[in-house]
Amino acid sequence: MRRAYFKNNWIAALMVAPQLLIIFVFFYWPTSQAVFWSLTFEQPWGGGNEWAGLHHFRELLTDDLYWQSVRVSFVYAAGTTIIGMGLALILALFVDRQLRGYRQYRVGMIWPYAVAAPAIGLAFRYIFNPDAGIMNYVNQVWDGIWDPILTGWHAMAMIIFAGAWKNIAYNFIFFLAGLQSIPRALVEASAMDGAGVLRRMRDIQLPLLTPTFFFILVINITDSFTDSFGIVDTMTNGGPARATNLMVYKIYVDGFEGQNYSSAAAQSVILMVLVILLTFVQFRYIERRVHYT
């Protein structure tokens, strides 16, 4: 712990004031408003609000459309997380062998981090379009086998693919950093004991990567719940027939297009609780994080 401090607490107050002000106005206030609105009948654009209790939550939890949205959100979360993490892990393990071209491979895997979600969405909407590009060709060979515009699970597969693609770079950066923080002595010792490359991956590197793995897992799941708007909005608009109507997209549609603020607020609160629960899980694993050095 630090021992040397400055004495002038007025300066300290001035230093922290701007941030406290901003997070009060744009974080704590809206968050508490969301809770308040979810418990009242909120009129669009002000006016009296009447106490509603848990009415909106009851309504949501008995609404099939809401459960459908929860279901597709979990499918999307599972799909993007498994594919995005799996591919990133394999790539990181092999990039970490540091063969020739190591640095070129690394840049090649990192840059997609910079691509905006709507740009990814638009690009994959073109690539997976049944009437243009390569999928058109596939549809010529096998007559009309691919149609994300009309078939729900095709659309879901398409947004999962785009979402996974978006996350690979981020996951890769963390996996590679995790692998490189494993002491070389351990890997070298096992090599001397006669363990081959793949054996070392399985018995040394993967087990020691567990903390990074759990950290990335939670980040990916949280991210797929909160940061999927850009992809859904540019690729499917939640369709066809709500097959890709993810929770965060439904909040937008109900709140801003349907002007149903109370229901959107209640949905936000449920999503918040979900994200907070995930964060607690993450903290548990961060607490347990192994330090190798």
Place this chain on the structure above:
Amino acid sequence: MTDATLTTPLAADTTQPTRRKPRRTPGMVENTPWLNIATHAILIMGLLFLLGPMYLVFAASTQTVQEVNAIPPNLGISDQFWVNMHEAWFTRDFQTKFINSFIVAMGVVVGKIVIACITAFGIVFFDHRLRMPIFWCVFITLMLPLEVRIVPTYAVAANALSPFQTLLNWTGITWLLDTIASVEVNLEWNMLNSYTGLILPLIATATGTFLYRQFFLTIPDELVEAAKMDGAGPLRFLKDILVPLSATNMAALATIMFVSGWNQFLWPLLIITDPSYEVVAVELRSLVPNVNTTGGGIPKWNVAMAASLLVMVPPILVVVAMQRWFVRGLISTDK
């Protein structure tokens, strides 16, 4: 780059100044020719998976509208690249939007760095009882991204002073002022359709503050004592010692914030209705050539792909150029 900037053991190894060692120590010295071939094959497949879609986007952006919709598909490079770029740039008024995106991204970068730096300074270098509560207040904001509190945040942006108005109403101060001095308190600050509205809510998180705190905790006490002995006050210490020392930190944070500011989508989509404040990422939304909306016309995928290339390129350049700092910053902020 000094050791003092290394914040976590994880971060340490990615930051080895590779430039000074032109060749990293090779992996293990072992003779595994087949496995090496397999490794390269896997990595090249990975690169194809990541770069392939971008190739298709680029190829489409060089074709004419007939070529891009041709059957069987034409996956080659054609010669219409500049024509499509020209059309995307001018029909969509990308110039204004580029300037706006740039202003927002830089606003987020500068705002976040300044606020993060001074807040962390106030938390780490002063001994007062509120330092831990304040730290937690800020830290908690990491948990809930803007998307999950989007509806009420929008309401706040419509009147940024509404929280204070409500508090004044609750505490009865409005009533008091009204009866005693007959002053009607009506606070209003509309942030819709403004740069402030685009930037401020994006600064209201703890990412940068956390990174700076981690870094400030590694500053040795002796440095503080020496500065005090030389008669430097806190502000002098911040300006002449901490800011120069945190240059690499700043570079990392700047890269992450630039990318995140440039790529913002939902927030500008909501609060901007005036075309002179629109940003590039949102414009992509209206470029979707949906067969249902073109009224039977041929979808202009070539122009849409040219436009999405335009939007993608600036942050990619930033990330590739700043790779070394950015990777380290990313790893130590998200902890």
